[in-house]
Amino acid sequence: MATDLSPTSTLEAEHIRILYYEFERQLKTNYSSKNYIRFCSILEGSKFVSINKEKKFHYDQNSFIILSPFSEVELEINEKTKAFVMEIDDYFIRQIISKLQVELEEEEIKYIENEFFIAHFNPDLCEVHKKIVNIFNQNRLNKEFLLDLYSRELVYNILKYKGSEKIINNKKSKISAIIEFIESNYLGDLKISDIANYFGMREYEFSRYFKKFTGKSPKEYIKDLKLKKAKELLAFQNVTEVSFDVGYENISYFIKEFREKYGITPKEYKKII
Template sequence: MKVLIVDDGYYIVEYLKHLLDWKEFGVNQVETTTNSIEAKRMLKESSADILITDIRMPEVSGIDLLEYVGELKLKTKVIFLSGYSEFEYAQKAIRLGAFDYLLKPVDKDDMEKVIRDVTKVIEESQPEGDTAWEPYDSLGYLLAALSENESLIQEFKPIYNGFEQNPMCFFRLSPADRIEEGKLRETLEGFNAYIWAAPPSLAGIVPESETQKLKAVIPSITLSEAFQFNLKDSVRYSFYQFFYQEEVGPNDFSLLRNKEEFSKLESRKWECSGQRIQKEFPKLMNRKQRVIYLLEVIHYLYLTNDNLRAEEVLEWIIHRLEDPCEAYEYVILTISRLGKEADLSNEDIIDNVRKYIVSHIDEALSLEDLGRIVHLHPVYLSKFYKQETGENLSSYILFKRLERASKLLIESNLHVVDISHMVGYKKSQYFIKLFKERYGVTPQQYRKQQIKLK
């Protein structure tokens, strides 16, 4: 779970951040900000499970943040911080949908009680089974849209309905200082847009409908022609023309088809793929071909190893690829580094994932958790597992949960509710439903049958 703490007092947010042992409550990430405008951006780019916010702040109040959570249709639970003079105001906020409020100065026991209550509600409201099987990654989505590999785009799903059909534009702002960045984020507030930092530049994707407003507020911003993500040729044409001043057409991407190095990258065969790239790159006739080729390589590198950070990839795309020969050197060095670091075969990866699942069968296993163990992008891990084993990762987790449950039913006198919790299901009725679908009988009936067979 993730917590965001917002207060215009620096010492208050630091006090609250270190007040509790957050891991005890299932919280693995605590972010803070003293800027309530920044808080809106943080909520939009990566929503929090719990928002703890001062009820009165300059520019954007806690009530404003509560309303913003509602506008974005987030499941974030909001807890207000208020003084005694704001007591009635806080009670009103509860009626508007806040989860609870805490009076300043915040007492540790009061904070523990509220956090225990809110985390319990969040856990009970989460869907059963395995969570976060479709993590959203805007950079990964862009790379998949540009890639020749058609199957990859299906792995990434935009979080906004209708996003793919909306006319969008690429933008670039260079150099970008904090004032211009603030204007950019404020102008785009409430819109489906992506902003990526590639110092000294900002780049990203904005709705075409907002481009005139952006130009008026930030005259130095540059914008591409409009495109739609559901039209691959449209995305590619705008992207390559805008960032690299290269006009591309469908035939330009034929050079990416049936290339052995891409399959080797996908299989994490670093040495072989590096050798192939060093052989193929010098054959490319012009700058356009080299940029197209290297961008495909970068996409596979980004997917197949999470040690390659998004910031590093953005720096390559926005800056290095303007000179393909320079970018090529960075790519080869990275592949060489990955080859030296790699100590896991495909079989090892599958084995490590399965061992982790078995030892954490009582937890809400996510693709992010599993991907982190084997250094794979979470979206790619799902695809990789299916390729290597022929089954979905979620199916394997379900199998191991129910297998463990069947053994506990036979070997112990534990209640079905307790067994349900021990294999990762908080709602026993859902567990019983899944168990019956697999074994044809309820857990209680299964236990009775097995006792008779002994």
């Protein structure tokens, strides 16, 4: 059997990353979900999966799986299969949870463990999932914006499933504690050495550990948090105020990093929001 798990195509918006797979032959492999909630669905065919050494499951177009960060997955495919995976930013999910109250669906989750669940699509979740797949497949303006918009609706509908918040808001392992610490302190004078010391690690050891799980260096991760926050603040503050509020003492450097990240300057961004 093949063991390669490279996506056929990908697309990254501000809060989500989509990975689309086409498997033309049998495959047996394993992977880790790393520092993301994963929404896993099938567009054609089916899969067998075993998550964190639990029993093997079979699922197809009628079901979906939610994986917590750092889940270990054993995957087996025995037929032509098309898979659609969404990696959803944990900070984005926590924002939604903090603002919403939802009525729970009567339908129970098909199977639930501490780090994942598998359930059948209900009509509302099925509809928004189809919207996201269609937008992904289209060449249109504002594609990334629309994907982030419908991702909010997706998370909202997932939260209606009983027990779902326990999974998608699950905190586990040292890396989750590190990320929570960074997200609570990144607007201050946060040094990488200070974070490493707080968690009892040497700086080089901490940086390697952090990148192993997140795919980013601590410096890159903090920069991305600051620039995301800057986009929020630009809705009601001027560029100079935002620059200082997110921790940039040099406004020119802030403008440079913002443009490198988003392709436009903060001033240009203010004009379109």
